[in-house]
Amino acid sequence: MIDLGEFADAVGRDGPVTITGAGTRGGPVGGCSVVHAPAGIEWVQPDEMIVSCGAGTPVDELVAALREHRQTVVLPAGGTVGGALSVGRSDVRRLGLGPVRDVLLQARYVSALGEVVKAGGPTVKNVSGFDLCRLLVGARGTLGFLGDVIVRTRPLPPVSQWCSAPAADPFAVFRTLYRPVSVLWDGHTVWALLEGHGADVSQQAAAAGLTACDGPPALPSGSRRAVAPTTITSLTGTFVAEVGVGVVHHAEPWSAPARDGRVLALARAVKHELDPTGRLNPGIDV
Template sequence: MNLPQTEAELAEIVRDADTPFSVIGGGTRGVAVKGQPLSSVKLSGVTLYEPGAMTVVAQAGTPVAEIEALLATENQRLAFEPMDHRVLLGTKGEPTIGGVMSANVSGPRRISVGAARDFLLGVRYVDGRGRIIKNGGRVMKNVTGYDLVKLMAGAHGTLGVLSEVSFKVLPRPETQSTLVLHGLDDTSAVVALAKALGSPFEVSAAAHNPAVGETLLRVEGFDASVKYRTEQLKKLLGGEITIEEGRTGRWSEWRDVSEFAGVEGDVWRVSCKPSDGPALVAKSGGQSALYDWAGGLIWLRTAAGYDLRAALGEYDGHATLVRGNSHPRFEPEAAGVARITAALRARFDPRSVLNTGLMG
């Protein structure tokens, strides 16, 4: 295992490589390719925290838990609510901020505030030649030239190894409530979620669990505002609704797909148009389904080895195999996209030493 302790050492390791690397952060997502393991976990520590500017700069190997604990002292948080893959996958290790940003890991709040990449302000990384590259800064601004910050978020270490990230955080809300709608089928649930999100009542998460017949809406903010908005949503949606005040654990369990933890089978993450969700679930042949992002994200548990992509056919979206190894993890790219991807990798990693083959 290559464990560089400085950015300069990381650059030297990559520059002197004669074989490919399997680039990982804390190793919690269980993703690895053939090659020497190269981890950023020793590049750790928050180097700047400005609560007034709601800005953090941290080395890539800094544990997410350490950052969250620091933010809590100022009543702030990571707004994009990153998933902890250890729950679903049964992996060990420690989630790192570099791993989160590299994979663009985002939870239920993405539907209201955006993804991890939307909070990323700047990056430092080592490319496939072993060069140290810096892009972005510590404030949001219009981009001129190449926006490498956004490009690195979701590249899964195939274009460069992150060494440092700067990102925006948000205040922690005073309180939250969850509306639980009971007894809706999948189609009715997606319609209700869309109606709630289209209202002026600022829903921060919208999910549906067919197995228990619960449709969930989260409202966050100041206490008086939360009470008002939950009551208005209750009037808007009608039907059998209960309101749960507080209980943040429900959404942590949802974020981490706890329902599929320890249960046999492959787990797929399907991104699609919310209105397409119920039909895709019906076609999937899956044993269990969970709807997040008002149906725009579907978690599907299938029999091990089941070819979900073949079952779904063509649709506006893609399926990622999160747990299982009988199929490629990522959806095959369309020919035009594949050409662009290949050109980018040739520029960023001309020797093909960074997570080769991970994304196709």
């Protein structure tokens, strides 16, 4: 087990404090003391489909290490594991491989009191107590700073192939495919990521009128919105939409509408309970 004592000491018990990984997803909050989570893979258990690592471990290092076991972890590429989990935004494989928040099985984090706290458990199936892990994913370090984690892995498929079709109906493609990993649409072209046995991938692509291509389109980075997946056909501007999910990558900036006041009140109650003085990543409102 990774020793989190030094990390906990660095977080301490009082004063504003912020955490950063590789800085690829926003970096630290200004005007605070900055801490870094431990890095390094603790162990890989391929037959349990789990891996344990420090939150500061680069995602790409983890993915490379798992490739030796013909497995992978469904986290967005780049940055650190802790950063990917804390931001909680899935990549375009969310449709088929599930959201980032389902990847985390156990976390040990340093609380606002400077204590090491364990959430979740080491097995893939576990309903022992309240699901604190779900809160930590996407909390952007406002509830606690991730120290080390156990995340679930999945087997690499025999074949993984991006395909595309110009001027296709995204919902017709989506309806035809059996559990595609991803379906993207930019208002004109449809892309799909198909995984599995080679013969199945070819058959699926043909059935949906798709032909193999090099990869997905570059995602516009102006803004990322979540919309009801049925509404993507009424989008305007320059975008790539995740069909069946409703996450839309826009070239244009977009500001999220104010959240429902009752949801916000509940989120703030959670924050207040876990960090009453607001010392962890101050200024970030979840």
